[in-house]
Amino acid sequence: MGGDHGPRVTLAACRQFLDRHPEARLLLVGQPDGLSGFVHERAVVVPASEVVSMDDPVEVALRRKKDSSMRVAIQQVKEGAAQVAVSAGNTGALMAIARYLLKTLDGIDRPAIATQMPNAQGGATTVLDLGANVDCSAEHLVQFAVMGAALVSALQEERPEPTVGLLNIGEEVIKGNEIIKKTGELLRSAAKSGDINFYGNVEGNDIFKGTVDIVVCDGFVGNVALKASEGVASMIVGALKQEFKRSIFTKVAAVVAYPVLSALMQRMDHRRYNGAALLGLRGLVFKSHGSADTMAFEQALNRAYDAARNNLLDRVRTRVAHAAPLLAPADVQPVA
């Protein structure tokens, strides 16, 4: 039901997704009226009478709308009827409901949101956290690193031991605030014990250079970096359009340059990277951008499908268990 466009987009994406993956099966969760037009032998409608709107406060989504499509979808994951849930709805509500119904994994205090951003290597950099957590401790950031490594190893088979960078304001170990310095120490320990392939500190531009596979930061910093980056990209695209519209000569130039600009846009197309993972829960949940079109929503379905197929949940659980001694806050360590 979710996202800016609702079933018109999500159902079209579902059809393409089913065509592409002959072994996939879908549970379409939502108001039956909106979904009944979709007939496919590998799709079943699971009714849910309510819809969480994009501006519903978390409390409303969690306490009042107990038969929302979002909640019923996550309930399917909890009960084992589904291996993964995908939603294009309200992020805060999705995280709150997922956390309430599924609970966090042992060793994880806070779930995180991980997304991919395109990089200059032609690949993508996975960044977490992106807004679910502010005021993170060093242990939380190490938890994010471990979960991010599980995610990348599940989705990118050529990266069994992905490199992790700690987002900082300089490469040297003495840089950063107290939490970041402590996180660096813990990540170096995690590298020694084989839990993480730790590269070291990285800076904001390294996200787009593709210096490492995974960039770890707290949700406040990650959110600002993501939105600032979107802002720059929009400004450049907007300026490019303005410059090409300036006169009859530039309009002709635009026609000539069109194939090149179109190739550029395709390369930078953020829709290709749609589908953020909610990590650290006892079940898999993916979040599509609310504004996703059919192509973008299908990407989110593809990512969720790959994550389920490649046992992301087990990978996270195994890695978290192995790294357990490093993930616990110092003040709750067991008495010797």
Place this chain on the structure above:
Amino acid sequence: MGGDHGPRVTLAACRQFLDRHPEARLLLVGQPDGLSGFVHERAVVVPASEVVSMDDPVEVALRRKKDSSMRVAIQQVKEGAAQVAVSAGNTGALMAIARYLLKTLDGIDRPAIATQMPNAQGGATTVLDLGANVDCSAEHLVQFAVMGAALVSALQEERPEPTVGLLNIGEEVIKGNEIIKKTGELLRSAAKSGDINFYGNVEGNDIFKGTVDIVVCDGFVGNVALKASEGVASMIVGALKQEFKRSIFTKVAAVVAYPVLSALMQRMDHRRYNGAALLGLRGLVFKSHGSADTMAFEQALNRAYDAARNNLLDRVRTRVAHAAPLLAPADVQPVA
């Protein structure tokens, strides 16, 4: 002496600057051998035997190189021989020496670095802090807001009461970590007492939309946002070049589109915004990017000149004094 190119660039910029400003006078501080070629009736060489290098640790710059060009230049400001110092050298060393020699203003705990970033309005957004301060308190962030307002009012005459936005992960007042929420409260008080034209929370993309004149954040977040933005811009420009080089057809398209692309590059040219202000000191210091070319270094000189001419120091002092009750940390407020 500073920057990646040394006197070759800085002296060429000085000559252009003197040509453009018939009332300006320059003290050229550095090793006389490197500067003696520069003869101008409004320029004097002030000798300094040492040079702080780009990778000198702060301690070396501060304690060992006591006759560095950087230190002697700031000493000129302290003694009143100069109204403002400009350097393209090591940022950490410049801030440390400036703070040591000049001291902070009453009411200011920590100096900040403020720079401009181009925005989609065709203007520039002033952002501070950019790396001088990590782990800021709410009071520090309010100090930055007040100093930023003084800077913009001095450099942009059409903005006597510039708007201030607080960088956050959402527009609503309940968003953000504890320090940001408290900063929001203080800034709303500051707006009521007429100290600040506070717009409210802004997000990363607002820097480039040009939603407000000034964006306030701690140095860690500001540094990440700045570098992430530079990273995206480089990636887009790099991809554009690659796409235009792909074949003989795209190379022809590049020739046709050249005037448009060149207009775009000029519009986005970060050199136009060169010259960051070190704010909160008892004297004016500006920092040019180390990689500045002649045009860029001249911009830094122009900005420093405008700041001195428009009494930036007095403006900061007056605004800080007026806002004094809001700037003091709660735990050191006078006993009633």
